[in-house]
Amino acid sequence: MRSTRSVIVIGGGISGLAAAWQLRGRADVTVLESEARIGGKLRTGTLAGVPVDEGAESVMALRPEAVDLATAVGLGPALTDPAPAPVTVWTRGALRAMPAGHMLGIPSDPAALAGTGLLSDEGLARLRDEPERPAGPITEDVAISDYLIGRIGREAVDRLVEPLLGGVYAGRTDRLSLRSAMPGVARVAERGEPLLAALRGRPRPRGSLVRGIAGGTGRLPLAVAAESGARVLTGTTVRAVERTASGGWRVQAATADGPLLLGADAVILAVPAFAAATLLRPLAPDAHIGLSAIPYASTAVVTMAFARERSGLAGLPTGNGFLVPPVDGHTVKAATFLSNKWDWQAKAAPGHFLLRASVGRAGEEHLLERTDRHLVRAALHDLHHAVGAIGEPVAARVTRWDRGLPQYTVGHAERTARIREDLARLSGLAVCGAAYEGVGIAACVATGLAAALRVSEG
Ligand SMILES: Cc1cc2nc3c(=O)[nH]c(=O)nc-3n(C[C@H](O)[C@H](O)[C@H](O)COP(=O)(O)OP(=O)(O)OC[C@H]3O[C@@H](n4cnc5c(N)ncnc54)[C@H](O)[C@@H]3O)c2cc1C
Known part of the structure; x- marks a missing residue:
């Protein structure tokens, strides 16, 4: 490292911690986190006495960054594959496996x-037509549905694509950007090729697409923080970031014990876009505008434990869970049968069956206005209809993720490019996190590592 001897990382989610880890041994790093715990969306709690992930529950295995980081911090032996099972959609009155x-x-x-x-037969016929439809190249970013409905028909978009995007992004096809949320499809669209043939021609990934961490993904941020050697201050909310006369940085934070003023050679903002927008307002007006324009979706995760031996329990669901298209009008958007999907979870709670249901896509904030008790009842109602009577849970927990997932709406790539261009003027300052180049943990880790390199290089 040239002259960066001290770095303040604002935000102790996986992005900020990955940045801190990348700087280990090369800079004196302090991580400031507003919550009482680090990890952000990676949080493992306990239900019925066993660990359960309340936020993210797996990492992408198709790209290497998260798996590599987990391995580097000693969690390699804990990486685990989910039970093999097809993606299942609860639609048209039944659970249906997707080929x-x-x-x-x-x-x-x-x-x-x-x-x-x-x-339906009509929906299928419309899909089969796809190769015959003219495929003029698209030249600018569009909403996913604007492109896809023309190619595969509305029904396929509603019943096949919406549930997947609701699961990954808590987003909707009429708002999400084709370029940013489906880059592979966007490349086909930009070449003006028929879509299905292009998808058939791509190499099929081998093995599991995702991996879990035995004991919970919440172990990952703790291990990364420990291995980084960084000083971590929780309960510390950053209120302002300022340039000093000597070209360094001054950070003002609020703590339970009063205000805190810290100085450093470099600063990394690893906070959600709306928080970064506030902190960058006086320093980078264009970045402030771009960050303020990134909307967020809120979700809630309802985790439940059922006693396996409880009398009256009609049966336990099979498979790993299901996704739900919004067009069917149910409350839950997804359910994961944790005890079926993760071997470690089943072994941790042999007497219990654990599952979680997710509620809330972009535009469904009204569903989250219900009390926790009502959300549990609504989730149970949907589960009973989807998988049959599963009885009453012995324990339930609702975890709310207010503004939890950034929405890559049309124009997102240009927006982030403008944000980065504006920030390039500010040496010793970098941003990272889910708001930029991917919401998944692997993409977040990649932005954290890149931010660390940027501030190291001055
Ligand atoms: C319910 C849910 C399930 C998900 N499931 C998966 C999954 O299975 N697999 C996957 O790959 N991804 C999943 N994701 C997405 C992924 O978990 C997140 O995108 C990722 O963890 C975000 O990491 P981050 O560090 O960028 O942000 P965050 O985790 O949001 O961390 C940012 C941190 O900054 C702190 N902060 C904010 N403002 C300040 C301030 N002013 N001062 C100090 N600290 C501040 C926050 O408290 C927070 O801890 C899921 C997301 C959610 C919400």
Whole structure:
């Protein structure tokens, strides 16, 4: 490292901690986190006496950053594959398995959908038409539905793609950017090629797409923080970031014990876009505008434990869970059968069956106005209809993620490019996190590592 001897990382989620870890041994790093605990959206709590993930529950295995980081901080032996199971959609009155080979719900082979009941005969016929439809190249970013409805038809978008995007982004196809939320599909669209043939031609990933961490993904931020050697101050909310006359940085924070003033050679903002927008307002007006324009979706995770031996329990669900298209009008958008999906989870709670249901996509904030008790009842109601009577839980917890997932709406890539351009003027300052180049943990880790390199290079 040239002259950066001290770095303040604002935000103790996985992005900020990855940045701190990357700087280990090369700078004196202080992580400031407003909550009482580090980890952000990676949080493992306990329910019925066993660990359960209340936020993220797996990391992407198709790209290496999260798996590599977990391995580097000693969690390699804890990495674990989910039980093999098809993506299942609760739609048209039943649980229906999606044939393999789809990309975020876009099927590569319409023939494989026959007999699944996922689409009506008309919807299937419309999908089969895709190769015959003219495919002029698109030249600018559009909403996913604006492109996809023209290619595969509304029904396929509503019943196959919406549930996947609701699961990953808590987003909707009429708002999310084709370029940023489906870059692989956008490349086909920009070349003006028929879509399904292009998807069929791409290499199929081998093995599991995601991996879990035995004991909970909440172990990852704790291990990264420990291995980083950084000083971590929780309960410390940053209120202002200022340039000093000597070209360094001054950070003002609020703590339970009163205000805190810290100085450093460099600062990394690893906070959600709305928090970064506030802190950057006096320093970078264009970045402030761009960050303020990134909307967020709120979600709630309802985790429940059922006693396996409880009398009256009709049966336990099979498979790893299901996704729900908004067009069917149910409250839950997804359910994960944790005890089926993760071997470690089943072993940790042999007497219990653990599952979680998620509620809330972009535009569904009204669903989250209910009390916790009502959310549990609504989730149980949907589960009973989807999988049959599963009885009453012996324990339930609602975890709310207010403004938890950034929405990559149309124009997101240009917006982030402008933010980064404005910030490039400010040496010794970098941003990272879910707001920029991917909401998944692996993408967040990548931005954290890149931010650390940027401030090290001056
Ligand atoms: C319910 C849910 C489930 C998910 N599931 C998955 C999954 O299975 N797999 C996957 O890959 N991704 C998943 N994601 C997405 C992924 O978990 C997040 O995008 C990622 O963890 C975000 O990390 P981050 O460090 O960028 O932000 P955050 O985790 O939001 O961390 C930012 C931190 O900054 C702190 N902060 C904010 N303002 C200030 C301030 N002024 N001063 C100090 N600190 C501040 C916050 O308290 C927070 O701890 C999920 C997200 C949610 C909400």
